[in-house]
Amino acid sequence: MEHILIVDGYNVIGAWPELKRLADTNLEDARDRLIEMLADYQGFSGARVILVFDAHQVPGLGGAYSQYRLDIQYTKEKETADERIERLVTQLINRRRQIHVATSDQTEQHVIFGKGALRKPARELLIELEENRKLVAARVDEQRQMSKKKNLLIGGVSTEMLQKLEQWRRGKPKS
Structure with a gap:
């Protein structure tokens, strides 16, 4: 609709x-x-x-x-x-x-x-608009937090280890 x-x-x-x-x-x-x-x-x-x-x-x-x-x-x-x-x-x-x-x-x-x-x-439209704005801000904040968590995890892993993990994920033999 x-x-x-x-x-x-x-x-x-x-x-x-x-x-x-x-x-x-x-x-x-x-x-x-x-x-x-x-x-x-x-x-x-x-x-x-x-x-x-x-x-x-x-x-x-x-x-x-x-x-x-x-x-x-x-x-x-x-x-x-x-x-x-x-x-x-x-x-x-x-x-x-x-x-x-x-x-x-x-x-x-x-x-x-x-x-x-x-x-x-x-007035009802204004309230709805403000609620939507809060929801958008919360989603943006949530995405920021998720992004930080992902970056912290990957940031502590060496490039060599990331390559090995990627090979393992793809099922390729270790070289």
């Missing part, structure tokens, strides 16, 4: 303390940080992530691009992020897909739930 996470970008920025602080001084930095965090999430979870930013007060056609393999979409003029998200859910929903929408907007949560997607409050 394919897992898709659609994220209401500015809603999440406003809900996460780190991003909210960044947005208070530089909104672009907050967007970039959110993109990085969601790229990590996508890499760990395997879910396809679609990030939607509201540009309904900005003239233009909107746009879509890919960064870190994330699908990032800006709404077109006079289109809200909620409208784009609802349209995406309608287009993507089927039996082989599980769609979550990350937003803390209660009204939007009810609408997308009615269309068949699952709700994921911004």
Whole structure:
């Protein structure tokens, strides 16, 4: 089953303390940080992530691009992020897909739930992201420890002995 996470970008920025602080001084930095965090999430979870930013007060056609393999979409003029998200859910929903929408907007949560997607409050996504980050750090640390143990074992064995062991492993006669 394919897992898709659609994220209401500015809603999440406003809900996460780190991003909210960044947005208070530089909104672009907050967007970039959110993109990085969601790229990590996508890499760990395997879910396809679609990030939607509201540009309904900005003239233009909107746009879509890919960064870190994330699908990032800006709404077109006079289109809200909620409208784009609802349209995406309608287009993507089927039996082989599980769609979550990350937003803390209660009204939007009810609408997308009615269309068949699952709700994921911004706070819940942040907690999941932090747990994933801890798991990745633990795995990296575990790999480092294993690597050190292997190196300690091999580091104390002479090259001549390693060659003899390799010959013995391969079943070759000793020379």
